[in-house]
Amino acid sequence: MPFACHEIEAEIRYLTTDEGGRRRGVFSGYRGQFHYDGDDFDGFQFFPDAAEGEMIEPGTTVRALVRFDKQRWDQIHVHAITVGMPFLIREGSRTVGQGTVTRV
Template sequence: MADIEAKITFLKADEGGRTSPVYSGYRPAHLVNEDYLTTGVHHYYNKEKVELGETVLGTITFITPDAYPNCLWIGKIISIQEASHIVGYAEITKVFNESLIKKV
C-alpha cells in the first residue's frame, strides 16, 4: 500500500534533471528527513510515462517507513534524487501511512 500521495515534478535536463522520461514503477531516493534518504516506488495516476518538466499526481511507497516515523505532513516538499543528484520534487497531498504523520 502507498505511503503518500504527491504532486511530483521532474526537472528538465537543462535544469539539472534527468535526460530521459520516467515511467510508473520508477524507484528513486527521497529525502524524507534532513539526514535520511530512502527509496520509494512511484505510481502515477492515469499515466505510464512522465516527461521531464511535467507535474503529475501519483503515489509513493517507501521502503522501511518504520525507520523514519513522524516526519511527513501535507504540503511538505521532498526532493527526488538519484544518489546525491536532485532530479525532481514531490509535494505531499495526502499521507496514507499514519506512522509517518508528523505529530504536532
C-alpha cells in the same frame, strides 16, 4: 507474499535536463530516492493518472503515489512525513525532481 508497504500521495515535478534532471522520463514503478531532512529513502513512484506504460517526461508535474516499505514507514516516516511537506527526488547526489506531500 506481497510486499508490505505504506503509500502516500504527492505532486511531483520532474526537472528538465537543463535544470539538472534526467535526460529521459520515468515510468510507474520508478525508484528515485525520496529525500527529506537530509536523508535519502527508497520510494517507489506510481502514476495513477498516466496510461499504462506511459513515460512521464522531464518538466512534467504529476500526481504520484509513493510507496515505502511498511516496516521502514513505522520506524522512520510515520511522524516525519506530513501533508504539505516539500521533498526532493534524487538519483545519488543529483536532484531530478521536487514535490509536495498531498496525502499521508
